[in-house]
Amino acid sequence: MRICIVSPHLDDALLSCGIMAQRRKAAGDDIFVLNIFTAGTNSANRKNEDRAAQKIMGADVTFLDELDAPDRDPQYIPLKNLFFGRIDASHDPFIDKVAGRVTRFFADRKIDLAYFPLGAGGHIDHRTAYEAGRRVTSMPTRFYEDRPYILWPGLLQGRLHQIGSDAQLPAVTDKQMLATIHDYHYLKHFVPEGYYQEECLPLYFAALNQESSNKLKSQDEEIIATEAELKKLYESLACYESQMHYIYSGYDNFIKDSLAHERHRTGRDVYAERSWSLTAA
Numbered sequence: 001m002r003i004c005i006v007s008p009h010l011d012d013a014l015l016s017c018g019i020m021a022q023r024r025k026a027a028g029d030d031i032f033v034l035n036i037f038t039a040g041t042n043s044a045n046r047k048n049e050d051r052a053a054q055k056i057m058g059a060d061v062t063f064l065d066e067l068d069a070p071d072r073d074p075q076y077i078p079l080k081n082l083f084f085g086r087i088d089a090s091h092d093p094f095i096d097k098v099a100g101r102v103t104r105f106f107a108d109r110k111i112d113l114a115y116f117p118l119g120a121g122g123h124i125d126h127r128t129a130y131e132a133g134r135r136v137t138s139m140p141t142r143f144y145e146d147r148p149y150i151l152w153p154g155l156l157q158g159r160l161h162q163i164g165s166d167a168q169l170p171a172v173t174d175k176q177m178l179a180t181i182h183d184y185h186y187l188k189h190f191v192p193e194g195y196y197q198e199e200c201l202p203l204y205f206a207a208l209n210q211e212s213s214n215k216l217k218s219q220d221e222e223i224i225a226t227e228a229e230l231k232k233l234y235e236s237l238a239c240y241e242s243q244m245h246y247i248y249s250g251y252d253n254f255i256k257d258s259l260a261h262e263r264h265r266t267g268r269d270v271y272a273e274r275s276w277s278l279t280a281a
Helices: 010-024 043-059 077-084 089-110 124-137 155-163 174-179 195-209 227-237 241-246 250-266
Strands: 002-007 029-040 060-067 113-117 143-144 216-226 272-280
Touching: 002 010, 002 124, 010 029, 010 113, 010 143, 010 216, 010 227, 010 272, 029 043, 029 089, 029 195, 043 060, 043 227, 043 241, 060 089, 077 124, 077 195, 089 124, 089 227, 113 124, 124 143, 155 195, 174 195, 227 250, 241 250
Parallel strands: 002 029, 002 113, 029 060, 113 143
Antiparallel strands: 143 272, 216 272
């Protein structure tokens, strides 16, 4: 089977699907990574990092060279707009363009199955990639949980509510989200203390408390990582030197966040990756 992971940015594919990629590669499948937003600030260096990381994983890598959101439109320079800016009908031409380019890549490479991001976390590029994935009808698609965003309890629930999923996840409250905000290393970078945190927390809470339309029938698929797979995954992630020191400068922090998430979700001491099938109910 020929499998493609559609990655909004350089590093998203391995952060979210690094265990799946290893497992499928070991089973004899061909793994392709299609990076969408790869033009803009520091792009040449970041592409070299991605090539090195994907070489460790044995994946074929392609760059579509669409501009990162802040580089293609200054309205996304403020973090609030980057993560909470609305996607409306005015975005359709761009989403259609991205979906068309992705679909042509699938046809050229004879891809059998594609993975897109759910858009959890709210980054406009992740949500754009999600919307493009929803427009792909020529082949089977799955939607992966955007890591590390989904590690914070409540964030995945909020995103599934936003898209109208019927998934039944463990309930999380505003108070639980607030109480755990200092428990995850990556949140120091993504939800920094100060004005931005005060501004964005009510928006995360609003998504969490939004009632889902349940228009999408959702079924998850889970993979539990082995210790060897985790070591190889972090070896590849460490290649992203320009980004990883902000997220996980060490293996211990990487594992600590992931295990804390799973303990909160299920009480298990495991590293689990999940993706979802989404079909109209």
